[in-house]
Amino acid sequence: MAGLFTADVENRGLVLDPRTKLAVMITLVIFALGSTGSGITAVRWMTIVVSLLPMLLLVSARKYRKAAIFTAVYALMKASELLLVPKMTGPALSIIGMCCMIFVRLCPGLIMGSYMLSTTTVSEFIAAMHRMHVPQQITIPLSVMFRFFPTVLEEFSDINTAMKMRDIRLGGRNAGKFIEYRLVPLMVCSVNIGNELSAAALTRGLGTKVRRTNICRIGFHTADIAVLLLTAAPYILLILGMIGVVK
Amino acid sequence: MNTAAKIQQVDFRYANGDTGALEGLDLEIKCGECILLCGSSGCGKTTVTRLLNGLIPHYYEGELTGSVTVFDRDIRSTPIEDLAGTVGSVFQNPRSQFFCVDTTAEIAFGCENMGMPEEEILSRIDKTVKDMHIEKLLGRSIFNLSGGEKQKIACAGVSAMMPELIVLDEPTSNLDLDAIDELRDIISDWRSQGKTIVIAEHRLGWLKGLCDRIIFMENGRIVREYTGEEFFSLSTQALNDMGLRALHTDTNYLETTAGCSAIKPFNNKEVITLEDFCFSYGKQTALNIDRLELPSGGVIAVVGHNGAGKSTFTRCLCGLQKGFRGKVLIGGKKLRPRDMMKLSYMVMQDVNHQLFAETVTEEVLLGTESDDEKPALELLERLNIAEYKERHPMSLSGGQKQRTAIASALLAGKKLLVFDEPTSGLDFRSMECTAELLRSLENDVTVLIVTHDMELIDRCCTHVLHIENGNIT
Numbered sequence: 140m141a142g143l144f145t146a147d148v149e150n151r152g153l154v155l156d157p158r159t160k161l162a163v164m165i166t167l168v169i170f171a172l173g174s175t176g177s178g179i180t181a182v183r184w185m186t187i188v189v190s191l192l193p194m195l196l197l198v199s200a201r202k203y204r205k206a207a208i209f210t211a212v213y214a215l216m217k218a219s220e221l222l223l224v225p226k227m228t229g230p231a232l233s234i235i236g237m238c239c240m241i242f243v244r245l246c247p248g249l250i251m252g253s254y255m256l257s258t259t260t261v262s263e264f265i266a267a268m269h270r271m272h273v274p275q276q277i278t279i280p281l282s283v284m285f286r287f288f289p290t291v292l293e294e295f296s297d298i299n300t301a302m303k304m305r306d307i308r309l310g311g312r313n314a315g316k317f318i319e320y321r322l323v324p325l326m327v328c329s330v331n332i333g334n335e336l337s338a339a340a341l342t343r344g345l346g347t348k349v350r351r352t353n354i355c356r357i358g359f360h361t362a363d364i365a366v367l368l369l370t371a372a373p374y375i376l377l378i379l380g381m382i383g384v385v386k
Numbered sequence: 387m388n389t390a391a392k393i394q395q396v397d398f399r400y401a402n403g404d405t406g407a408l409e410g411l412d413l414e415i416k417c418g419e420c421i422l423l424c425g426s427s428g429c430g431k432t433t434v435t436r437l438l439n440g441l442i443p444h445y446y447e448g449e450l451t452g453s454v455t456v457f458d459r460d461i462r463s464t465p466i467e468d469l470a471g472t473v474g475s476v477f478q479n480p481r482s483q484f485f486c487v488d489t490t491a492e493i494a495f496g497c498e499n500m501g502m503p504e505e506e507i508l509s510r511i512d513k514t515v516k517d518m519h520i521e522k523l524l525g526r527s528i529f530n531l532s533g534g535e536k537q538k539i540a541c542a543g544v545s546a547m548m549p550e551l552i553v554l555d556e557p558t559s560n561l562d563l564d565a566i567d568e569l570r571d572i573i574s575d576w577r578s579q580g581k582t583i584v585i586a587e588h589r590l591g592w593l594k595g596l597c598d599r600i601i602f603m604e605n606g607r608i609v610r611e612y613t614g615e616e617f618f619s620l621s622t623q624a625l626n627d628m629g630l631r632a633l634h635t636d637t638n639y640l641e642t643t644a645g646c647s648a649i650k651p652f653n654n655k656e657v658i659t660l661e662d663f664c665f666s667y668g669k670q671t672a673l674n675i676d677r678l679e680l681p682s683g684g685v686i687a688v689v690g691h692n693g694a695g696k697s698t699f700t701r702c703l704c705g706l707q708k709g710f711r712g713k714v715l716i717g718g719k720k721l722r723p724r725d726m727m728k729l730s731y732m733v734m735q736d737v738n739h740q741l742f743a744e745t746v747t748e749e750v751l752l753g754t755e756s757d758d759e760k761p762a763l764e765l766l767e768r769l770n771i772a773e774y775k776e777r778h779p780m781s782l783s784g785g786q787k788q789r790t791a792i793a794s795a796l797l798a799g800k801k802l803l804v805f806d807e808p809t810s811g812l813d814f815r816s817m818e819c820t821a822e823l824l825r826s827l828e829n830d831v832t833v834l835i836v837t838h839d840m841e842l843i844d845r846c847c848t849h850v851l852h853i854e855n856g857n858i859t
Contacts (some may be wrong), residue, residue, distance in 0.1 A: 177462035262491040288487050290527070293481075294739065300706060301740035304731050305753045305798065320742035327780050328738050335482035338446075342439050343543065344470030345485075354494045354508060 151258060153199040157267035159363040160255045162191060164248070166372065171247045176373070179380035186374045187217065190247040192369060193254055199362075200258045209250050216242045240347045261285055262355035269353060287333065294328045389458075390551050390582040391438055396452035398433060398442065398606075406433045408606040411452075417550070420573075420583040422593055422617075425603035426629035426813040432587040433606075435553040437476045439582060440466040445806035446642045449817065457550060472499055474544035477653040478556040478811065480536035489526045489539050496547040507546075514546045518572060528789050532692055534565025541572050551582045558589050559811040562692045562838050563640070568594045588813050591627075591633040594618045602628060622725060629814050635840040639689050645858040646851045649843075654829060655819065658802075659715040665702055672698040673856040680851070682716070683829040687847040688836045695856035696836050703834070704730040718800070730802035731795035735810060737787040741779035746790050748772065749779050753798035766792050769823070785816055789823065805835045809842050821845035 171190045176182035194213070197206035220239040227235060245252075254318050261282050268278040296319060313352055359367075381383045392415070398408040405428035413434070415421060423431035436442040443450045444466040454461040474496075477483045484490040493514060497507040515521055520538055528536065533850055537557060544552060554573075558566050570592050577596065578585055587593065600617040602610045612620075622632040639649075663675035673695045680686060690696050701707040703714070705727030714721045721729070734740060743749035750762045766772040769789045774782060779790050788808065795803055805824070809817045817839070827848040828834050834851070837843065843850065852858070 191524070201838070213736050225686075253806070260484055260487050260491065262488075282485075289487075290481065296741045297734065297736070300732075300743070301734065303706070304704065304727060305740070305742075305794070306728070307742065307752065323742060323780070324739055328736070332482045335477065335479060336485075338441050339477055339483035341445055342441065342470060342473070342475040343496040343547070344467050344499035345495075347467040347470065347499055349499075352498050352501055352504055352507065352859065354498065354504050355491060 141327050150201060152201040153195070153362055155366065156256070156357050156363050157255075157259050158262050158357075159273065159359065159366050160196075160251070160259065161267075162256060162367060162370050163189075163196075166373065167193070167248045167251050170373050173243050174244070175376040179376065179386065181199050181376045181385040182373055182380055185376050189339070189369065189373055190243075192288070192366070193247055193250040195251065196366075197256050200254065202254075202301060205253070213243070213246050213250075216246070243306075261353070262353060263357055265351075266353045266355040266357045269358070275351060279351075283336070283340070283345075287336065289327050289331075290332055290336075291325070294332070295325060298324050298328075388417045389414055390417045390419070391456045392454070393434070394453045396437065396450070396454060398437070398451075399449045399451075400433075401447040402819055406430050406606075408433050408437075411606065411608065412609065413601070414582065415582060416553075417582055418577075418580045419599060420577050420597050421585070422590075422597040422600045423584065423586040423603060424588075424590060424600060424630055425609075426815060427588075429603040429604040430524045431603055435475070435555045435584060435586050437461065438462065438551065439473045439551050440469045441475075453562040456622060467499075470496060470549075471547055472549055472551065474547055474549035474552045476537070476544055476552070476554040476557050478535055478538050479559060480540060480631075483540055484528050484536070488524050488530055489528060489531070491544050493542045496543055500547070510546045510548070514542050517575060518542055518545065532565075533560045533561065534568065534692065537561060537565065537569060538572070540570070543577070545572075549581070551584070554583070554585045556587055556589075556811055557585070558587065558592065560648050560807075564691060570596065570745075580655060582657065588631055588811060590631055590711045592632065602630075604629075609623055626814055631814050631817065632841055635844055637840065637844070639687065639840055639843050640691070640852070641662055642689075642850050642852050644852045644854050646678065646686065646849055648849050650679070650848045652684060652848045653658050654681060654683045656717070658682050658832060658855055661715065662705070662712040663702055664712065665707060666709050667805055671856055672701060675856075675858055677850075678858060680832065680834075681849055682832055684848045685824055685828050685846055686835070686851050687843040688851045688853065689835075689838070690853040691841070694853050696853055697806070697855060698856070700732065700806070700834060700836055703802070704732050704804055706732070708727050714722060727732050729800060730804065731798070731800040732804040732806065733788065733795070733808065735806045735808075737784070737791050738780070739847065741787060744778055745776050746779055746782075746793075747775045749790055750794045750797050753794060762797055763790060765797055778783075784812075785819060788820065792827075793821070796827075801831050804829055805833070805837075807839075808835060809837065809839045817842060818845065 162255045166189060194206050194210045197209065216239050224232065224236045224239060254371055265278050265282050302321065376385060393411055393413040396408055396411045400406060408430045410448065422432055425431055433442065436446060437454050438456060440461055442448065443462060456469065473598060479753065484492055485495050490511065493511050494507050497510060515524060518538065518689035520542060523535055523539060529735065557569060573583060578720065585593065597614050600612040601608055602612065620668060625632055659677040660675065660678045660680065663673055663678065666674040667852065680781060688696050688700065698707065702710045702712060710723055714726055741749055743752055746766065747759060750766065751759065762771060766775055768794060771786055771789045774786060779787060782790065792803065808820050813821065821842055824833055824835065828848065
């Protein structure tokens, strides 16, 4: 299931350190979304290269379909932004130009987010937070929350099946209550599961005052270093541009 | 022998309910004992397990008087997290006792919480995995495991923490017979290691030879204690009179020949014919049935080992399986999966998933075209839930919810009802009620029951459909 922090540990391809993923994410936000240094040609081109990194990472995680779709859409939008938009005028320019701009800026970050969530396990996440000295009071509630999502999704699909069999659908006789009908059982089931989950966690010592250890091995390897070097490139170019070495 | 736990004059009442309360309970558990708590639902056996692992009073709120000590520590003044290394717990629902997505991390979870050094945890995992022979399950994704495998990982997680006392609350509710056998081996290992074990259970047969002392409870009190020998030689009649399930049934329907065969006289000659019931997940064939005739109006038990294709079969039959292309012939009419979805209804194991409306009446009327309440009320009367017609379905008991779901399916004109393990975790009386209800549907609609419960089959089924390896031959 492609959910939050539910990496399929049996078939996940290349594994990166969660901190590497975070660094890529921050870089994408600064350069792709924030357009930092777009006045410098070298940074602009480098931003495109970094924006393509998430697709590459998706491939490395064996999520080929997702990667192909994202690459195609991104290439189309970027190409039209570069080639088509400058030739347009009037309303077409505002609409298409706006769409391209929003998409080209947001897309890499979104893909990176999807990659991060679908390839990191909860234990890796906790381990990374721990290494970055984030206090346990923040990581534990977060990890419980992440554990909870996939279960709720499972419940949701069961409820959907039941609704199909009862022929309750949008446009049916009870369309007005469609959302209510779906939410009531979902909430009842979620509360039950949440209660049981908390009880189980308590009996296994979650929340002791002792500092938690973690057997999950995270660390920087060759792939991480390569990715990090690439991520560092736009920053270096930005500084070089600011002091006037590159244009 | 030393005392592992001592419960003295305990009264307990849950803050938000009447069932499961305890009254003047006294129980002393010696180190190394294996104790079975039994009794009908709501007798308080789960409450006792919660006293031992500290969930009462630290998690479930209520009024508690009397004293509970576990290894000489007063349960009230010991924070529940600090009991983690001393008392281990295995619960009923494998879905809601996992924290990690991979099995190795899951086994390590408890040890990590206790702040053990990494090497220590790794060596403990190693030992646990060797002891339990679950090498194959390491490094797997939790979502790809069967119920039995999940329960084994839960046991491994408890084992790795090396607790002195282990409590299990209905651990077999979601398991098939093979998985139960494996759980039995695990518990028997724990026993030989000298651990103290307390099990609250409805299913009793598998515990023969495992439990030293059996405690029979009723309404929050201990009514009688038995030794293992005494208890496991009780007759089925005696057990049923106590509201307990039989230890074993005369017939094991898993030994019937594959295919559909009658086990009781049945007169209706009409049949429902299934054709091309083949389905595969990717390359893996899950179902491969060319032709099968089911008696129309029969109550048919669908049996088979885990992974035999029972749930794929029922999903296909109800038209729920995407990409399934088989067909069904009823009374000479050829029906496609889409039509089958209109004619059939599946009552899930967790009925909470399929109750949507605010009152029982509204719920039952939901799938119908008219607003006429009369037939709905008649139906509720017939299913003995008319008195609850104004209640919110979610406020009903499990059995009443099941009836509401059945009523809604019958009123919507469904001709085929499929039940997924309708009696898992039910005591004798509730099982008998369900059996009676299912039997009353005979001839009216065709009922398929996916179940491991031989007692239920004995009581209500007219036919047994045995599926193995997705096939009936």
